[in-house]
Amino acid sequence: MTDSQNAGINPRRSISRRVVRATVVTVLCLILLSTLLILLNAVLFRVFGGVEAWQTWRIDHYWHLLAWRLTLYTGLAVAWFKLKTRLPGQEAKEKYKRLRRIEVLIVLLVLLIELSKRVFQPGGEL
Known part of the structure; x- marks a missing residue:
């Protein structure tokens, strides 16, 4: 069986x-x-060689790391939109508002994370 x-x-x-x-x-x-x-x-x-050197390196390479994170975010967004197109038509229409709300919240979350990395890191400014 x-x-x-x-x-x-x-x-x-x-x-x-x-x-x-x-x-x-x-x-x-x-x-x-x-x-x-x-x-x-x-x-x-x-x-x-330690935490201090690691923090200094992160601060010195902030823009390179930001570019890397933006690349990852872009890849995730492209994968999400491809996956979203696979939803059946009727199901997508019914859940359109919910999905849109979740997408907006995720974008806001990413913006908050990136702003907090810039503002709250040692020596960070806006």
């Missing part, structure tokens, strides 16, 4: 399996991401 046939026999078991599987995958992804971030920080601190 396939999983789809088993799901028809005992749907509660199938849902619990999916929840457990999704939880395990999420936890493993979080552990992997945390490990990668810790290793990256260890390498960067060893290369730069």
Whole structure:
């Protein structure tokens, strides 16, 4: 029997399996991401010689890092708009207002993050 046939026999078991599987995958992804971030920080601190040197480098290269983040934001926006065009026509019309609100909130969030990076970093000005 396939999983789809088993799901028809005992749907509660199938849902619990999916929840457990999704939880395990999420936890493993979080552990992997945390490990990668810790290793990256260890390498960067060893290369730069400490937190102060790291902060100085970040301040000195603010515009390069901003360009990199803007490139990432642009890539995410392009991927989102391609994905959005795949929505079925009727579903997109019904959820248009909600999606538009979420998109505006995300743009505002990105602007707030970038402004806070510029204003609140040591020596930052508008």
